Amino acid sequence: MADRMVFDDREQFLEALRRLLREGVPGERIRVITPFCVPEVEEILPGTRSRVRFFALIGAAGGTVTGLAFTILTALSWPLVIGGKPVVSLPPFIIIAFALTILFGALSTFAGFLLLSRLPSLRGIRSEEEYGNAFVILVEEGERR
Amino acid sequence: MSTGEGARGNAEKYAKVDRDVLAAMKRPGRAYLAGLAFALLLAVVLHVLWAYQVRSGLGVVGKMHPVMWALYITNFVFWVGIAHSGTLISAVLFLFRARYRTSFNRAAEAMTVFALMVAGLFPLIHLGRSWVFYYLLPYPNQRQLWVNFRSPLVWDVFAVGTYFTVSLVFFYVGMIPDFAAAKQHVLGIRKKIYTALSLGWQGTQKEWRHYNMLYLFLAAFATPLVASVHSVVSWDFAMSIVPGWHTTIFAPYFVAGAILSGTAMVITLVVPMRKYLSLHDYITDGHFESIAKILLLTSLIVTYAYIVEFGLAWYGENIFERETFRYRLLGDYRYFTWTMLFCNSVVPLTLFARGLRRNTAYLFVVSILVNIGMWLERFVIIVTSLSHDYDPYAWGLYKPTFVCLGVDIGSFGLFFTLYLLFVKNLPVLSISEIKEHL
Numbered sequence: 001m002a003d004r005m006v007f008d009d010r011e012q013f014l015e016a017l018r019r020l021l022r023e024g025v026p027g028e029r030i031r032v033i034t035p036f037c038v039p040e041v042e043e044i045l046p047g048t049r050s051r052v053r054f055f056a057l058i059g060a061a062g063g064t065v066t067g068l069a070f071t072i073l074t075a076l077s078w079p080l081v082i083g084g085k086p087v088v089s090l091p092p093f094i095i096i097a098f099a100l101t102i103l104f105g106a107l108s109t110f111a112g113f114l115l116l117s118r119l120p121s122l123r124g125i126r127s128e129e130e131y132g133n134a135f136v137i138l139v140e141e142g143e144r145r
Numbered sequence: 146m147s148t149g150e151g152a153r154g155n156a157e158k159y160a161k162v163d164r165d166v167l168a169a170m171k172r173p174g175r176a177y178l179a180g181l182a183f184a185l186l187l188a189v190v191l192h193v194l195w196a197y198q199v200r201s202g203l204g205v206v207g208k209m210h211p212v213m214w215a216l217y218i219t220n221f222v223f224w225v226g227i228a229h230s231g232t233l234i235s236a237v238l239f240l241f242r243a244r245y246r247t248s249f250n251r252a253a254e255a256m257t258v259f260a261l262m263v264a265g266l267f268p269l270i271h272l273g274r275s276w277v278f279y280y281l282l283p284y285p286n287q288r289q290l291w292v293n294f295r296s297p298l299v300w301d302v303f304a305v306g307t308y309f310t311v312s313l314v315f316f317y318v319g320m321i322p323d324f325a326a327a328k329q330h331v332l333g334i335r336k337k338i339y340t341a342l343s344l345g346w347q348g349t350q351k352e353w354r355h356y357n358m359l360y361l362f363l364a365a366f367a368t369p370l371v372a373s374v375h376s377v378v379s380w381d382f383a384m385s386i387v388p389g390w391h392t393t394i395f396a397p398y399f400v401a402g403a404i405l406s407g408t409a410m411v412i413t414l415v416v417p418m419r420k421y422l423s424l425h426d427y428i429t430d431g432h433f434e435s436i437a438k439i440l441l442l443t444s445l446i447v448t449y450a451y452i453v454e455f456g457l458a459w460y461g462e463n464i465f466e467r468e469t470f471r472y473r474l475l476g477d478y479r480y481f482t483w484t485m486l487f488c489n490s491v492v493p494l495t496l497f498a499r500g501l502r503r504n505t506a507y508l509f510v511v512s513i514l515v516n517i518g519m520w521l522e523r524f525v526i527i528v529t530s531l532s533h534d535y536d537p538y539a540w541g542l543y544k545p546t547f548v549c550l551g552v553d554i555g556s557f558g559l560f561f562t563l564y565l566l567f568v569k570n571l572p573v574l575s576i577s578e579i580k581e582h583l
Contacts, residue, residue, distance in 0.1 A: 008156035032350045035159065035326065036577040037357060041350050050358035056366075074283065074291035085295055092295045095377065098369075099303040106311045106366040110318065113359040114344075117352045124345020130329045133159035133580070 013135035059108020067097030187558020212543035224264030230407025231257025236367035389530035398450035406519035412512035444493035488518025
């Protein structure tokens with residue numbers, strides 16, 4: 001069972017968080033729940049940078065490659081000259097590749113977020129705990145250093 | 146745990162945000178229901194007339210040689226344009242860290258999604274045989290035929306499809322923390338729905354860390370779409386050789402016009418919403434002033450594009466181009482052109498006066514005029530060029546029929562139906578962002 005501290009005030013919550021760390025509670029044992037994003041928490045409890053960014057990169061790069069490959073290969077599968085233009089007309093194909101870069105990039109970033117945040121979370125959906133606008137610090141069981 | 150006065154003050158402020166924003170979702174009043182019923186009626190008209198058109202054929206629409214692209218394409222371009230300022234406000238202003246975006250972003254994102262839904266209908270209605278729309282999609286088939294990726298119409302499918310999907314994801318992602326907040330204030334079936342939509346969001350630091358990264362990237366992905374989607378739509382015209390369409394300035398010209406019309410539509414929607422839902426504490430006159438500045442700026446860019454367009458025709462020594470622009474200004478459709486110039490180029494100039502930028506009633510009137518002007522711009526570009534191109538033998542006038550007009554008016558009904566449903570069922574402001582900036 002975790003130790004739970006609930007605060008109405010943002011400043012007091014941050015103060016308590018700093019105090020806990022000063023007292024030597026390791027950061028990994030502290031879990032924080034806030035009603036909105038509190039950027040200071042990131043400074044006090046530094047974690048690794050979100051890996052969502054890799055999903056963005058891979059998705060976007062995948063979109064570009066798919067867009068180019070798809071247009072070029074389908075054009076080559078039946079090489080028909082249309083309007084006197086080359087069979088592989090890169091300028092228009094880049095438009096398709098661009099659209100797919102954005103599409104795949106955005107969808108993959110969203111998927112990455114869901115995966116890394118473990119959402120949708122059945123535990124979260126079933127949870128009866130509602131903290132409203134309170135700031136919560138949960139300290140997992142363990143010996144203090 | 147806390148007892149200080151300041152703490153209680155803050156908690157009270159947060160609770161007030163919840164109360165005020167979620168108050169919008171209370172049982173609707175008569176005015177709302179009447180508005181919804183009217184909008185719904187128009188949306189039904191759209192569908193009935195569409196069914197009639199499908200049954201009878203495209204003849205009933207009044208599309209005749211030489212004007213085969215008419216009101217339906219006007220509406221398609223208009224609605225796609227409306228969508229743009231939603232993305233501008235939610236994504237571009239987010240990257241610029243413009244605080245006032247929090248007042249408008251949710252409404253603007255909803256507007257984007259709904260405008261794209263309506264816009265997407267028009268190419269289908271315009272097709273005539275709407276049920277074969279899937280020919281536009283590249284899918285593996287027995288004949289091994291693929292779509293022609295050199296065609297601007299196929300670019301449109303990709304550009305608008307991407308835009309709709311990304312806007313929808315952005316709209317939804319912005320609401321995840323708000324669903325989690327909203328579910329704590331409602332009961333019954335609504336609680337279940339909001340809980341499911343919140344995906345079990347709790348607000349842990351890990352969730353926020355990934356969420357912030359996601360939001361930043363979605364904004365970054367959506368930002369180029371502001372410029373690209375309407376550029377692609379403009380190339381539907383610019384790639385042809387029709388005089389008045391075949392010009393390189395079309396892409397930036399259309400993008401500026403899209404943001405002008407979209408910003409006007411945001412004002413049209415948010416002024417009554419603020420009044421009806423009493424959101425004066427969150428959407429202030431100062432916020433409207435900032436939006437009015439975007440309107441003014443884009444109006445100046447559009448005016449500049451008009452001047453360049455006429456300048457090119459005059460200077461370009463191409464008799465067809467010159468005749469098209471003479472016809473646009475002085476020909477059969479001159480009143481539309483003059484109204485367009487008045488609404489898009491003259492009326493917004495009054496917004497140089499600070500007092501008028503802060504006067505929401507005045508802004509509302511300006512926004513309606515700009516909407517009319519921007520709709521007319523698309524009409525004028527499409528219809529004057531087609532009705533009066535190279536061959537005088539093929540010249541002709543276009544007159545819409547009641548089916549065409551009914552479908553067009555119905556599209557506004559469909560859009561407002563969706564928007565009114567949004568206002569009563571989803572958080573109209575970004576609760577978590579407002580609290581963050583308190």
